[in-house]
Amino acid sequence: MPTETGAETLTTRLLILGGGPGGYVAAIRAGQLGIDSMLVEGDRLGGTCLIRGCIPSKALIHVASKFEGMAHAVAREGKEGAKDGISLKAAPVLDMAATVAWKESVVDKLNGGVTALLKRAKTRVIAGWGRFSDAKTCHVETKDGPVTIKAETVILAAGSVASALPHIPFGGDVISSTEALALSELPKRLVVIGAGYIGLELGSAFRKFGCEVTVVEMLDRILPLYDEPLTKPVKAWLEKAGVTLHLAAKAVAWANGELVVDKAGEILRLPADKLLVTVGRRPNTEGWGLEEMGVDLAGGFVKVNDRMQTSMSGVYAIGDLVGEPMLEHKAAAQAHVAVEVIAGQNRRFDPATIAAVCFTEPEIVSAGLLPKEAEAAGHDPVSAVFPFQANGRALSMEAGDTGGFVRVVARKSDHRVVGLQAVGAHVSELSGEFAMSIEMGARLEDLAGTIHVHPTLSEAVHEAALRALGHAIHI
Numbered sequence: 425m426p427t428e429t430g431a432e433t434l435t436t437r438l439l440i441l442g443g444g445p446g447g448y449v450a451a452i453r454a455g456q457l458g459i460d461s462m463l464v465e466g467d468r469l470g471g472t473c474l475i476r477g478c479i480p481s482k483a484l485i486h487v488a489s490k491f492e493g494m495a496h497a498v499a500r501e502g503k504e505g506a507k508d509g510i511s512l513k514a515a516p517v518l519d520m521a522a523t524v525a526w527k528e529s530v531v532d533k534l535n536g537g538v539t540a541l542l543k544r545a546k547t548r549v550i551a552g553w554g555r556f557s558d559a560k561t562c563h564v565e566t567k568d569g570p571v572t573i574k575a576e577t578v579i580l581a582a583g584s585v586a587s588a589l590p591h592i593p594f595g596g597d598v599i600s601s602t603e604a605l606a607l608s609e610l611p612k613r614l615v616v617i618g619a620g621y622i623g624l625e626l627g628s629a630f631r632k633f634g635c636e637v638t639v640v641e642m643l644d645r646i647l648p649l650y651d652e653p654l655t656k657p658v659k660a661w662l663e664k665a666g667v668t669l670h671l672a673a674k675a676v677a678w679a680n681g682e683l684v685v686d687k688a689g690e691i692l693r694l695p696a697d698k699l700l701v702t703v704g705r706r707p708n709t710e711g712w713g714l715e716e717m718g719v720d721l722a723g724g725f726v727k728v729n730d731r732m733q734t735s736m737s738g739v740y741a742i743g744d745l746v747g748e749p750m751l752e753h754k755a756a757a758q759a760h761v762a763v764e765v766i767a768g769q770n771r772r773f774d775p776a777t778i779a780a781v782c783f784t785e786p787e788i789v790s791a792g793l794l795p796k797e798a799e800a801a802g803h804d805p806v807s808a809v810f811p812f813q814a815n816g817r818a819l820s821m822e823a824g825d826t827g828g829f830v831r832v833v834a835r836k837s838d839h840r841v842v843g844l845q846a847v848g849a850h851v852s853e854l855s856g857e858f859a860m861s862i863e864m865g866a867r868l869e870d871l872a873g874t875i876h877v878h879p880t881l882s883e884a885v886h887e888a889a890l891r892a893l894g895h896a897i898h899i
Contacts, residue, residue, distance in 0.1 A: 431563070431569070431570040431571060431572050432569070432570070432571045432572070433571075433572045433573075433574065434462065434550075434571060434572070434573045434574070435573070435574050435575070436460055436461060436462040436548075436573060436574075436575050436576070437459050437460040437461065437575070437576050437577060438450075438454050438459050438460065438461040438462070438575065438576070438577045438578075438579065438763075438766065439461070439462050439463075439464065439560075439562060439573055439575035439577070439578045439579070440454075440461060440462070440463045440464070440578075440579045440581060441464050441554055441556075441562065441578070441579070441580050441581060441582055441712065442463075442464075442465060442471065442580070442581035442582045442583055442743075443463055443464075443465030443467070443468075443469040443470065443471060443538075443549070444470065444471020444472060444473060444474070444581060444583045444743065444752075444755065445470075445471055445473050445474070445743070445752045445755050445756050445759075446471075446579075446581040446583075446742040446743035446755030446756060446758060446759045447463055447465070447471065447579070447581035447743075447759070448463065448469060448470070448471075448538050448541070448542060449755075449756045449759040449760065450579050450581060450742070450759035450760075450762060450763050451463045451542055451545055451547040452541055452542065452545045452547070453759060453760055453763040453764070454545070454547070454763050454766075455544070455545025455546050455547055456545070457763065457764070457767045459763065459766065459767060461545075461547050461548070462547065462548045462549075462550055462573060462575075463542065463547050463548070463549050463550065464550045464552065464554040464562060464564055464573070465549065465550075465551065466551070466552055466553035466554070468535055469535055469538045469539055469542070469549070470531070470534060470535050470538050471583055472583050472584065472744075473752040474531060474534050474535065474538070475531055475535070476601070476602045476605065477601065478752055479530060479531060479534060480527050480528075480530070480531055480605045481601070481605060481622075481625060481626065481629075481783070482783060483526070483527040483530050483531075484523070484527055484605060484626075484629050485625060485628075485629045485783055487523050487526070487527075488628075488629040488630070488632035488633050489632060489785075491516055491518055491632060491633060492632035494512060494516040495515060495516055495634075497510050497511050497512045498511070498512045498513070498514070498515050498516075507822075508822065518610070518633060518634075520607065520608055520609055520610050520633075521608040521609075524605075524606060524607070524608055527605070550564050550566060550571060550573065551566060551567070552564040552565045552566035552567070552571070553565055553711075553712070554573075554712055554713075555711070555712050555713040556712065556713030556714070556716050556717050557713065557716055558716055558717065558718075559578065559716075559717045559718055559719075559736045559738070559739050560574060560575050560576070560578060560738065560739075561573070561574050561575075562575070562578075562713075576738065577738045577739075577740070577766050578738065578739045578740065579732075579740045579741070579742060579759070579762050579763070579766075580714075580726060580734075580739065580740065580741040580742070580745055581741075581742050581743050581745065581755065581759070582707075582708040582709070582712060582745050583707075583708050583743060583744045583745065583755075584705040584706060584707050584708050584743075584744035584745070584750055585705065585706060585708050586600035586601060586602065586701075586702075586705055587703050587704045587705055587706045588600075588701060588703075589617070589675065589701055589703060591676075591677065592617075592675060592677070592678045592699070592701060594701065597681070597696070597697065597698050597699055598678060598699045598701060599698055599699065599700055599701070600700075600701060600702075601622050601626060601700070601702060604626050604630075604698070604700050605626075607698070610630070610633055610634070610635055611630075611635055611696070611697035611698040612635065612636060612697050613635070613636045613638075613695055613696045613697050613698075614627070614630050614635045614636065614637050614638070614696060614697065614698050614700060615637075615638045615639075615640065615683050615694050615696035615698075615699050615700070616637065616638070616639045616640065616700045616702060617640050617675045617683075617699065617700070617701045617702065617703060618639075618640075618641065618701065618702035618703045618704070619639050619640075619641035619643070619645075619646040619647065619669070619671070620647065620648070620649075620702060620703075620704065621647065621649075621782040621783075621784070622702040623639060623641075623700065623702035624639070624646060624647065624658065624662070624782070624784045625782070625783050625784055626700060626702070627639055627662075627667060627700070628661075628662070628665070628667070628784055628785045631662075631665050631666065631667050632665075632785075636666075637666075637667045637668070638667070638668040638669075638670065638694055638696070639662075639667060639668070639669050639670065640670045640673050640675055640683065640685055640694070641669070641670070641671050641672075641673065642672070642673065642674050642675075643671065643672065644671050644672040645671060646658065646659055646662075646669070646671070647782060647784075647788070649780075649790075650782070650788060650790060650794070650845075651794050651795070651796065653809075653829075653831070653847075654788050654790070654845055654847045655788070655847075656827060657786055657826050657827035657828055657847050657848070658782075658784045658785065658786065658788065658847070660826075660827060661784075661785045661786065661826065662785075665785075670685060670687055670692065670694075672687065672688060673685050673686065673687040673688075673692070674686045674687075676691075678699055681695055681696065681697070682694060682695050682696070683696055683699055705744065705750055706724065707724060707725050707726070707744055707745045707746075708744070708745065709721075709724070709726070709745070714726070717734075717736055717739060718735070718736045719734040719735050719736045719739060719741070720734065720735040722747070723747075725745065725746050725747045726741040726745050726746050727746075728740070728741050728742075728746045730772040730773050730774055731761065731762075731765045731771065731772055731773070732746070732758055732761050732762040732765065732773060733765070740762040740765070740766070742755055742758035742759050742761075742762055743755030743758060743759075746758070749778055749780060751778060751780060753778070753779075754778050757773065757775065758773055761773045775863065776792075776862050776863045776865075777791045777792045777858075777859055777862040777863065778791075778859070779791035779855040779856075779858050779859040781852040781855055783852065786823070786826050786828055786847055786848045786849050786851070787847070787848065787849065787850065787851045787852050788845070788846070788847045788851070789845065789846050789847075789851045789852055789854055789855045789858060790843075790844075790845045790846075790858075791843065791844050791845070791855065791858035791859045791861075791862055792833065792841070792842050792843035792844060792858075792862045793805075793833055793842045793843040794833070794843060794845065795807045795831075795833050795843070797843070798833050798835075798842050798843055801842075803835045803836075803842055804835065804836045804837065805833050805834060805835060805836060805842065805843075806833075806834055806835075806836045806839075806892055807831060807832060807833045807834070807843075807892065808831070808832055808888050808889070808891035808892035809829045809830070809831045809888060809891070810829060810830050810831075810884045810885075810887040810888040810891055810898075810899065811827075811828070811829045811884075811899070812824050812826070812828040812829060812830075812848045812849075812881070812884060813825060813828075814887075814898050814899050815879075815881060815883060815884050815887075816878070816879040816883075817879040817880050817881050817883070818848060818849065818881060818884075820879065821849065821850075823848060823849035823850070826848060826849070827847070828846070828847050828848025828849065828851070829846065829847060829848065829884070829888075830844070830845070830846040830848075830851075830854070830881075830884035830885050830887075830888045831843075831844070831845045831846065831888060832844055832868065832871065832885070832888040832889050832892055833845075834867070834868050834892060838867065839867040839868040839869060839892075839893075840865060840866075840867055841861050841862055841866045841867060841868065841870075841871065842862065843862070844857075844858035844861060844862065844885070845858075846858075846881075846884070848881070849881075850881060851881065853881070854881060854882060854885065857882060857885060858885075868889045868892050868893050869889075869893070871885055871886060871888075871889035872886060872889040872890045872893055872895065874886065887899070
């Protein structure tokens with residue numbers, strides 16, 4: 425704990441640790457409510473999502489898809505031309521350094537936007553690494569010297585960090601998603617440990633760039649949070665694209681540019697220029713004095729109630745720090761709740777669902793319960809699927825033959841919608857309708873009775889509801 429003589433001492437009504445989505449949203453909302461606040465952040469404003477995660481990864485995925493599309497359009501002697509009539513006489517050329525620079529320009533623009541919003545909210549940003557000596561006192565090492573902040577109320581929004589394998593630590597050619605998103609040169613051979621959403625999103629992108637990609641997964645299936653119908657189109661794309669999958673396989677050791685894998689007793693040696701470890705994320709609970717704050721933990725996460733209050737009076741926690749799902753939109757929603765509770769409002773965090781998207785090829789979106797989950801919850805569910813091969817918009821953008829669909833899950837007793845899922849091109853854009861339908865307590869009749877715009881992918885939601893009601897039109 426810094427104790428330098430002469431350290432500047434500041435006081436504030438609200439101190440926020442962490443400048444990620446939860447932190448900066450909390451600061452902006454505090455400004456709107458007239459609450460004096462300070463935000464401590466040792467890195468760039470925006471946090472993992474904006475700087476090292478969601479935004480840069482989606483930028484990279486976007487470029488990878490463009491590159492792959494151009495590569496497929498190259499006319500080759502003796503082969504059939506592109507079915508949409510577009511062809512190129514020369515293969516596209518990728519400048520990975522320029523791609524990374526463009527990705528960084530997107531990050532810079534959003535980082536600048538966050539900075540401007542905080543300035544408008546009159547939040548004082550303290551740039552430096554903070555450490556608490558007790559629940560309400562934080563010591564920050566800034567470029568201008570040490571600062572001590574004494575706060576009336578604290579919001580912890582420290583986020584999460586990539587998990588490493590104990591026997592294969594990060595370093596050198598063993599990288600996390602953070603380093604993968606900053607590579608200025610493409611690895612010829614990339615091995616990915618983990619077939620969750622991060623591993624498959626990045627693995628798919630690098631395959632589109634032309635890298636040899638191998639994925640090693642300890643479980644016997646990819647994307648274990650989803651059921652087999654949702655993951656089947658993704659697995660089909662991976663196999664068609666030439667991604668090598670080793671399922672039910674354990675990464676044993678990394679040495680001399682090779683990953684040693686045990687696959688049902690068979691020892692495999694997989695050479696790689698880069699080894700991308702994506703075995704999950706863990707709450708960032710180390711290095712900033714959590715142990716000095718007297719807050720309770722629950723399974724490694726900071727324990728909070730539905731008002732985002734910890735066991736220590738006047739200390740709140742939000743986002744990845746407090747549990748799954750580790751999603752930006754959850755952190756932002758919890759930030760609203762925490763600040764409004766501090767302002768004296770009667771608010772609770774009790775969402776009916778938190779939609780999640782997997783930006784693989786094709787995309788997956790899920791809100792609420794899967795059919796088997798609904799059955800296990802005792803809902804006696806009815807579910808129905810509408811395939812994108814019968815959707816005009818999907819066909820018009822060459823996305824009707826990937827096995828994609830929209831699925832609705834409802835209670836048989838009253839037709840209350842308890843789950844909505846989809847897999848297909850651009851289905852992430854359906855996430856808002858999915859979440860809102862469940863949050864507002866929609867019934868199958870509500871979805872079926874809502875006039876959806878033609879031609880859009882959202883028509884498949886309408887059609888799935890009709891099918892569940894036995895009124896199918898286009899199938």
